[in-house]
Structure formats: C-alpha cells, structure tokens
Amino acid sequence: MIDIPRLPLADWIDEGLDALTDQFAPATKLVSDLVETGIESAVDGLMWLPPWLTILLVSALAWRLAGRRTALLSLFGFALLWNLGLWEPTLQTLVLVLIATLVAVAIGAPLGILAAISGGVYRVLFPILDFMQTMPAFVYLIPAIPFFGLGPVAAVFSTVIFAMPPAIRLTTLGIRQVPADLVEAADAFGSTKWQKLVKVQLPLAIPTIMAGINQTIMLALSMVVIAAMIGAQGLGGEVWRAIQRNEAGMGFEAGLAVVVLAMVLDRITQGIIRNRRSPAN
Amino acid sequence: MSEIQSVKIAVRGLTKIFGDAPEDALDLLHKGETKQTIFERTGQTVGVADANFDVYEGEILVVMGLSGSGKSSLIRCLNRLNEPTSGEILIDGQDIVGLKHRDLLQVRRRKFGMVFQHFALFPHRTIQQNVEYGLEIQGVAPEERAEKALTALSQVGLESSVDSYPDQLSGGMQQRVGLARALAVEPDVLLMDEAFSALDPLIRRDMQQELIALQSRMRKTIVFITHDLDEALFLGNRIILMKDARIEQVGTAEDILSNPATTYVERFVAEVDKTKLLTAGAVMRKTRTVAFVNDGPRTVLRKMEDEDLNLLFVVESDFTLRGVVRDDAALKAVQRGERGIQEIIETSIEPVGIDTPVRELFAPLSESSMPAPVVDDAGRLKGMVVRASLLQGLADQSSATTTEEAA
Incomplete structure (x- = not known):
C-alpha cells in the first residue's frame, strides 16, 4: 500500500484566513466599531421609547401593510413578550435581523441583477450559492471571530453570508422570468439595456424579489439565534443561557419569542408582496 | 396603385441562421440545400434563406406563410431583433446590418413601431404609460409625450380608459393599445407580427378594416405578418409568400391567385381556385x-x-x-x-x-x-x-x- 498523505485542507484555510485577517485587521476593526455603534444606538433608541408605544406603532404598521389579523398578532404577541420580560432581547434580535437583511439585500440584489443579465456571472455565482447554502450554518461563525471579534458584529457578518443566497437567487429568477415578448417589445422600441432593466424587468420582478427578501429575513432570524454562540445578544442569548443552566422553561419562553417575531416579520413582508400585486396602489 | 413608388426598405440576400455554426449552414445553403437537409447535417436552423424584396413607401406588404416558414424571423431581421447572418437591409438607402449598437437603437426609435401577436403590453404600466413608452425612452418631455400618446390613442379609437391597466381591457382593446404604442413614436414603418391572430374573428375583421382606414389616412408603410390567407388577401397591397425559409412569390393578391409562381403557391391558393365557381x-x-x-x-x-x-x-x-x-x-x-x-x-x-x-x-x-x-x-x-x-x-x-x- 502506498501511504497517501492527508490533504492539509484545514491548514490551508487557516493560513489563508490568518493572512486575510492580518491584511484587513485595521479595516475590519473600523467596520466592526461602526456597526457595533450602529446596533447599540438602534437598540438604545428603541429601548428609550416606552414598550407599549413601540408595540402600538408596530401593530399600526402591520395593519397598514398586512391587514387586521397581522396587527392583532403583533399586538398580543409583543405584549406577551413584554410581559415575560423579554422586551430588550427581542429588540436586540429584531435590530440584528433588520441590519443583516439590509446588508444582505444591498449586496444580494445587485449580484442577482448581474447574474440575470450576464450568463458568465450566473455560471460562476450560482455554484457558490449552492456551496454557501449547503455548508452547515455553524461553520460561518468560526471565521467571523478573527475578523470582528466576539460580539454582535461577527453575528451580523455570519448572518449576512447565511441569509444572502435567497436574495440573489430570487432576484435573478424574477428578472429571468419576465415574459420574453415584453423584453422583445422593450428592445423593439430601442431601449438601452439600462432602460430595459429599470422600466420593464425590475418592476416586473419585484414580487419575486420581495419573496426573496422574505426568505432572507427568515434565514437571518434563524442565524441570529445561532449566532448567540459567538456573543450576539438577544433572544438567542436567552436560549443559549437556558441551555447552559438546563432551564427548559426559560428556553421555551425565549423560543416562543423567536416564533412570534418570525410570524410578525413573515406576515408583514407577505402583506407587502400582496399589496404590490395590484400596481394601481 | 399606379403612381411611381419609392422604395422604403430594400432587402438583399438576407439570410438568418439560428445556431452556433452558421458558416457551415451558409455553405450548404449556397449549394441549394433545403432547410431540412441543412438541419439534419449541421444542426443549424435556417430562419430566412436569401430573401430579396422591396417594401414600398405607403403600402401594406403582407408576409404570409404557415408556422415555421420563417416569416417571424424575417420581420425581426428588419429591426435586427434577429441579427441577420448575411445580406443587406437598406432603410431609406442606409444599410442597417453593419450599424453599431448605439446607431441601431436610434434606427429602432425613429423608423419602427412594432405590434406583437400577444400584445406584449407592460402590465405594470397604465394604458397611457404603455403608449408613452417609446417616447419616454427617447427622452421626450412628459407633457409632449402625454399629448402624443393621447393623439395615438384617439387614432385607434381609445380615449376613455387611459388610466386603466392592460389586464382590465379585452383582447381587442389591448391590441388597439399595442397599435397606439407603435403609432405614438410616429414611425415610418409599422411592423405587425401576427397582430390580429390572437383576436376572435369578429373583432379581428373590425381591426382589419380599421387598419386599412388608418393606413389610407396616415400613409404608413406597413409590413404585416400572417398565416391566414383571408387576412393576407384582405389587407395586402402586395403579398410575399414564404415556405421553408424561402420566399416563394411576391405579388399582388391578383398575381398570386391568377399566376401562382410555384406548385406550392398553386396548392396554397387551390381552395381559392375553386372560386372559378364563385360569381x-x-x-x-x-x-x-x-x-x-x-x-x-x-x-x-x-x-x-x-x-x-x-x-x-x-x-x-x-x-x-x-x-x-x-x-x-x-x-x-x-x-x-x-x-x-x-x-x-x-x-x-x-x-x-x-x-x-x-x-x-x-x-x-x-x-x-x-x-x-x-x-x-x-x-x-x-x-x-x-x-x-x-x-x-x-x-x-x-x-x-x-x-x-x-x-
């Protein structure tokens, strides 16, 4: 038997990451500080408002965007979380989810557009997305630490990576499924590529892109909970603490809070998608 | 029409081959092989083979043939939605085949209006916004394009529902909007691709009559694609008959009915030929x-x-x-x-x-x-x-x- 040496894949990746960390440490430190300040001030700002007012505001928003049932769900759901003393962690989780989603969409939507327009970008990007989505979520936590240190920024970073694929995929899908004769009509009138994109393809792709954003929010929420392991606060932190202290009841309460948050976010974004379907409004 | 007619579009040796190795197919085509043989040998599809014809200013030229005969490929070559493989397309004497993309956009904007079989209206835009589309991308000011859009809509007898969305209109109304959208840019040439084929027969007849009325008012040059002999005979000042990517005959309805150039044309008009009995x-x-x-x-x-x-x-x-x-x-x-x-x-x-x-x-x-x-x-x-x-x-x-x- 020939002794085949073990492939030092792990070493290579470590070395690569170390090199990257050394290279970009000042930059990542800066980003880290900025984002951390942003997250803290957002949470502080929300905490400064009385909870009942925030709950009413969120319910009113839900009413407008998604109707009465979602408004009632928000009202009673959040009131319950306030009553259980989970108000602050809920807000922390909400802020992390929203920031991660914002970043994921800000990067993902343009990439999705590029992949829809260029076959080359599509062929390179989509296998990477498959890779990103099948890699276990926990793995993303590890490299986040050397870049951003323990804490909410590392959590946001790994969440963005985990939650971005649907934003890219559904943007591409939305643009590609615009009926060919509409694209042809746009061409026949002499549209430039940009005019075609902005006036025809993107507006018609919006319902699909919104569905992608909805999925990104849901994935971000699940990842933000997992990211408690690397120091993200919020509901994930509560769950993590309950595991360590073996307190099932406390863990269940925090888990219930995640469910409530997920349902409200999902219903509101679904409501936005439904409203967009009638272009008259 | 007996007055001397000026040529609006001259098509010379136009060939369109779909596939990744058009050269092989071109060679075989020059040797006189048929569309079927070329597909079997090279896997390339011949869309249009060596088409030569003129479109006269102010006429309705109908291109007719069965599905797959190449008529849609042909009309799309005229504004280069299909990139011609070889040949010349002279519009007002200018060959558009060699044009750079930017100049091509200008030709599409200034010379052509196109009407599609399934209307191809933009569902997210109101009727007025649909009709304004061509003007909007040319950068025409909002007031001016609103005015032109309303004029175009009145030309097709639609003035009332400008703020509706396409899915709120019937098929016939939608195609009027499609026609208005094409007319709004004041094109020299209207390209109409099976424009009435998706409409039910009564509405279709109305639209044909209105197109003729419109044409006699506005003297547009119209290239009209159809697979329907009724429509071709009714609309066409001249008719081009296509089969298997080749032009079989060009002529007036009378020419085609009374002097069919090939046996295919003869068979095509065979039913009409029974009208010897018709009095x-x-x-x-x-x-x-x-x-x-x-x-x-x-x-x-x-x-x-x-x-x-x-x-x-x-x-x-x-x-x-x-x-x-x-x-x-x-x-x-x-x-x-x-x-x-x-x-x-x-x-x-x-x-x-x-x-x-x-x-x-x-x-x-x-x-x-x-x-x-x-x-x-x-x-x-x-x-x-x-x-x-x-x-x-x-x-x-x-x-x-x-x-x-x-x-």
Whole structure:
C-alpha cells in the first residue's frame, strides 16, 4: 500500500484566513466599531421609547401593510413578550435581523441583477450559492471571530453570508422570468439595456424579489439565534443561557419569542408582496 | 396603385441562421440545400434563406406563410431583433446590418413601431404609460409625450380608459393599445407580427378594416405578418409568400391567385381556385340606397349624406340601371337650381352580369376606384362589387372550403 498523505485542507484555510485577517485587521476593526455603534444606538433608541408605544406603532404598521389579523398578532404577541420580560432581547434580535437583511439585500440584489443579465456571472455565482447554502450554518461563525471579534458584529457578518443566497437567487429568477415578448417589445422600441432593466424587468420582478427578501429575513432570524454562540445578544442569548443552566422553561419562553417575531416579520413582508400585486396602489 | 413608388426598405440576400455554426449552414445553403437537409447535417436552423424584396413607401406588404416558414424571423431581421447572418437591409438607402449598437437603437426609435401577436403590453404600466413608452425612452418631455400618446390613442379609437391597466381591457382593446404604442413614436414603418391572430374573428375583421382606414389616412408603410390567407388577401397591397425559409412569390393578391409562381403557391391558393365557381352575385354587396331617375338633386344629395357615399347608382322605378350620379355634380345641379338629375347622370359605366365569374372582375376593378354595379339578365341593379368585397368574398370562400375539407 502506498501511504497517501492527508490533504492539509484545514491548514490551508487557516493560513489563508490568518493572512486575510492580518491584511484587513485595521479595516475590519473600523467596520466592526461602526456597526457595533450602529446596533447599540438602534437598540438604545428603541429601548428609550416606552414598550407599549413601540408595540402600538408596530401593530399600526402591520395593519397598514398586512391587514387586521397581522396587527392583532403583533399586538398580543409583543405584549406577551413584554410581559415575560423579554422586551430588550427581542429588540436586540429584531435590530440584528433588520441590519443583516439590509446588508444582505444591498449586496444580494445587485449580484442577482448581474447574474440575470450576464450568463458568465450566473455560471460562476450560482455554484457558490449552492456551496454557501449547503455548508452547515455553524461553520460561518468560526471565521467571523478573527475578523470582528466576539460580539454582535461577527453575528451580523455570519448572518449576512447565511441569509444572502435567497436574495440573489430570487432576484435573478424574477428578472429571468419576465415574459420574453415584453423584453422583445422593450428592445423593439430601442431601449438601452439600462432602460430595459429599470422600466420593464425590475418592476416586473419585484414580487419575486420581495419573496426573496422574505426568505432572507427568515434565514437571518434563524442565524441570529445561532449566532448567540459567538456573543450576539438577544433572544438567542436567552436560549443559549437556558441551555447552559438546563432551564427548559426559560428556553421555551425565549423560543416562543423567536416564533412570534418570525410570524410578525413573515406576515408583514407577505402583506407587502400582496399589496404590490395590484400596481394601481 | 399606379403612381411611381419609392422604395422604403430594400432587402438583399438576407439570410438568418439560428445556431452556433452558421458558416457551415451558409455553405450548404449556397449549394441549394433545403432547410431540412441543412438541419439534419449541421444542426443549424435556417430562419430566412436569401430573401430579396422591396417594401414600398405607403403600402401594406403582407408576409404570409404557415408556422415555421420563417416569416417571424424575417420581420425581426428588419429591426435586427434577429441579427441577420448575411445580406443587406437598406432603410431609406442606409444599410442597417453593419450599424453599431448605439446607431441601431436610434434606427429602432425613429423608423419602427412594432405590434406583437400577444400584445406584449407592460402590465405594470397604465394604458397611457404603455403608449408613452417609446417616447419616454427617447427622452421626450412628459407633457409632449402625454399629448402624443393621447393623439395615438384617439387614432385607434381609445380615449376613455387611459388610466386603466392592460389586464382590465379585452383582447381587442389591448391590441388597439399595442397599435397606439407603435403609432405614438410616429414611425415610418409599422411592423405587425401576427397582430390580429390572437383576436376572435369578429373583432379581428373590425381591426382589419380599421387598419386599412388608418393606413389610407396616415400613409404608413406597413409590413404585416400572417398565416391566414383571408387576412393576407384582405389587407395586402402586395403579398410575399414564404415556405421553408424561402420566399416563394411576391405579388399582388391578383398575381398570386391568377399566376401562382410555384406548385406550392398553386396548392396554397387551390381552395381559392375553386372560386372559378364563385360569381359576382356571390361577392357583391347589396346596394342599400339608390337614386331614382325622377329624384331631384337635393334628394340625391341627402341620400348620399345619410349613407356617407360620394356616388349613387341611378335606376328606373323597376330598378333597371340607368347610370351613376356623383356628389359634386349633384351639388352643382342644386346650385344651378335644377329640379331633376337627368342632366347629370353618367351613363358610361359598364355593369357586370350577376353570373360573371369573380376572376374576370379583377382587371376592371383594379383599374377603377369606382364600384362595379351588378345587374341581372334584365338589366336590373342587384348590387355592387368593390375591390375589398371581392377579395373578402374569395377569402371567405377559401376558409369555408377549408372547413368543409377538414370536416
């Protein structure tokens, strides 16, 4: 038997990451500080408002965007979380989810557009997305630490990576499924590529892109909970603490809070998608 | 049309091959191989093979053929939605095949308006925004494009529902919007790709008649694609017949019906050929209003006004044909204070016997803008034949026989 040496894949990746960390440490430190300040001030700002007012505001928003049932769900759901003393962690989780989603969409939507327009970008990007989505979520936590240190920024970073694929995929899908004769009509009138994109393809792709954003929010929420392991606060932190202290009841309460948050976010974004379907409004 | 016509679009040696190795297919094509053989040997699909024709200013040129004959590929080459593989397309003398993308966009914006089979209206835009689309991408100011859009919409008889969305309109209305969208950019040439094929038959007939009316008002050059012989005969000043990517024949409806260039064309018009049996009586229109010899000029004028005609046939009380009276003559008679119309009857017209085969009517009708009166054996007026009703009669006959054969 020939002794085949073990492939030092792990070493290579470590070395690569170390090199990257050394290279970009000042930059990542800066980003880290900025984002951390942003997250803290957002949470502080929300905490400064009385909870009942925030709950009413969120319910009113839900009413407008998604109707009465979602408004009632928000009202009673959040009131319950306030009553259980989970108000602050809920807000922390909400802020992390929203920031991660914002970043994921800000990067993902343009990439999705590029992949829809260029076959080359599509062929390179989509296998990477498959890779990103099948890699276990926990793995993303590890490299986040050397870049951003323990804490909410590392959590946001790994969440963005985990939650971005649907934003890219559904943007591409939305643009590609615009009926060919509409694209042809746009061409026949002499549209430039940009005019075609902005006036025809993107507006018609919006319902699909919104569905992608909805999925990104849901994935971000699940990842933000997992990211408690690397120091993200919020509901994930509560769950993590309950595991360590073996307190099932406390863990269940925090888990219930995640469910409530997920349902409200999902219903509101679904409501936005439904409203967009009638272009008259 | 006998006046000298200027060439709007000249197509020379136009070939379009779909596939990744068009050179191989081109070679075989030059050797005279057919579309089928080329596909079997190279896997390349020949869309258009060596097409040569002119489109005259102000005519309706119908390109007709069965599905897969290459007519859609051909029309899309004219504005380079399909990139031609070889050949020239001269629009007002300028070859657009070599144009850079930016110049091509200008040609598409200035020269062409296109109407699509399934309307291809933008569902997220209102009717007005749809019609404004072409102007919007040209950077026309909002007030001006609103004005032009409304003009275009009124040309197609749609002014009321400008703020609706396409899915709120019926198919016929949607295609009017499609037509208005194409007209709004004031193009030289309208490209119409099976524009009426998705409409139900009655609406379709209306749209055909309106297109002809529109064309006679606006003198647009129109290239119209159809797979339907009725439509081709009804609309076309000239018709191009395509089969397997090649042009089989170019000519007027009369040319194609009476001198089919190939056996394919002959077979294609075979059903129409049965119209040897078709007589003037079968294709004539009933004359709803006539002038009687004893009518005064005022009465005659009023009858013309009521029916929106500029001439009337004059008959005796037993409907024996006496001649024809024109509106300008009647008007002058009124001004001169004449009481009868005897002085102004033109008797030089030649009536057509009710049993005359339709075929023999082509020549006289194409020389005259006047309808031909149809009379029975006793010389009594029974109806009249105009060029359009003649062709329509043929077309209806052909579809009727097709249906019978299918049954």
